[in-house]
Amino acid sequence: xxxxxxxxxxxxxxxxxxxxxxxxxxxxxxxxxxxxxxxxxxxxxxxxxxxxxxxxxxxxxxxxxxxxxxxxxxxxxxxxxxxxxxxxxxxxxxxxxxxxxxxxxxxxxxxx
Amino acid sequence: xxxxxxxxxxxxxxxxxxxxxxxxxxxxxxxxxxxxxxxxxxxxxxxxxxxxxxxxxxxxxxxxxxxxxxxxxxxxxxxxxxxxxxxxxxxxxxxxxxxxxxxxxxxxxx
Numbered sequence: 001x002x003x004x005x006x007x008x009x010x011x012x013x014x015x016x017x018x019x020x021x022x023x024x025x026x027x028x029x030x031x032x033x034x035x036x037x038x039x040x041x042x043x044x045x046x047x048x049x050x051x052x053x054x055x056x057x058x059x060x061x062x063x064x065x066x067x068x069x070x071x072x073x074x075x076x077x078x079x080x081x082x083x084x085x086x087x088x089x090x091x092x093x094x095x096x097x098x099x100x101x102x103x104x105x106x107x108x109x110x111x112x
Numbered sequence: 113x114x115x116x117x118x119x120x121x122x123x124x125x126x127x128x129x130x131x132x133x134x135x136x137x138x139x140x141x142x143x144x145x146x147x148x149x150x151x152x153x154x155x156x157x158x159x160x161x162x163x164x165x166x167x168x169x170x171x172x173x174x175x176x177x178x179x180x181x182x183x184x185x186x187x188x189x190x191x192x193x194x195x196x197x198x199x200x201x202x203x204x205x206x207x208x209x210x211x212x213x214x215x216x217x218x219x220x221x222x
Contacts, residue, residue, distance in 0.1 A: 035212075040214070041214070042199075042212050042213060042214035042215060043156070043199070043212040045209060048209070050208075058209070090155055090156070097208050098143070098144060098203045098205065098208065098210070100146065100158050100161070101158075101210060102158075103155035103156050103157070104155060105154070105155050106154075106155055
């Protein structure tokens, strides 16, 4: 692994289903983030983690949960997907809070 | 008012043109500033950080005006490969988060 990876690349999901988006980084960055990007709305922060073992809510956290059991992984879970969660999801990491962020390639999620 | 505002464009310019983007921010306590570039359907990537004294990287120049709370990006001698969306990003220590503007789309035409 080099940098930050996300899986899956894309997914079509039925409404009501549970879904976990995976994010892994090998840069030993302390901070990690989940964003969603929608046309006309830009990047919006869903959840973040400044260090392993801690998480916080961003601008649009409702319907999403995260965990940070270790430094490298930061999965995002949709407990019961709804069509309004159709979006492109980007995971990012930074050495520390406020520093340059490196982004993963994104996951395109469609909820029908 | 949005915390970070950009003119969404699109800016359509011919090759070789000089183009400038501005971005305004509302939080006077903002500490760090960045320009990111995002190609269609790809992830954002850091283009350059913006320093108080202004900084240049090849054809790209970034400037910060704290008094008026705006940052700018100047691209000289535009190339076709410069076509992308440019995101203005601001970090505020008192919120602890990077705030992204919606982006300005540049289309460079032959």
